[in-house]
Amino acid sequence: MAGSCEKHGPQDDWSGVCRNVGDALKEGRSVGFNWGVDDGFYWAFCDECQTLTLNGEKRVHDLVPLCKGCFAEARLLNGNPEALQ
Numbered sequence: 001m002a003g004s005c006e007k008h009g010p011q012d013d014w015s016g017v018c019r020n021v022g023d024a025l026k027e028g029r030s031v032g033f034n035w036g037v038d039d040g041f042y043w044a045f046c047d048e049c050q051t052l053t054l055n056g057e058k059r060v061h062d063l064v065p066l067c068k069g070c071f072a073e074a075r076l077l078n079g080n081p082e083a084l085q
């Protein structure tokens with residue numbers, strides 16, 4: 001998927017994060033960053049979505065695209081957590 005990030009410019013490779021993670025990054029808030037990589041696709045969910053997923057329930061936030069630079073910033077903002085297995 002091609003496209004351009006307002007902050008980091010043109011991108012060929014995007015991650016997918018729940019909308020809450022994306023919004024929180026813009027506002028500089030920490031909402032949890034539960035992330036991993038599936039087949040080269042980087043994804044991350046907020047704590048609320050992660051808890052629901054672990055309980056077998058549906059996530060409350062849609063997945064939105066986030067550039068890899070923004071992904072790294074969101075990870076740092078949330079304490080630089082390790083990837084989930």
Ligand SMILES: [Zn+2]
Pocket residue numbers: 018019020021045046047048049050060061
């Ligand atoms: Zn969420």
Ligand SMILES: [Zn+2]
Pocket residue numbers: 005006007008009066067068069070071
């Ligand atoms: Zn970006």
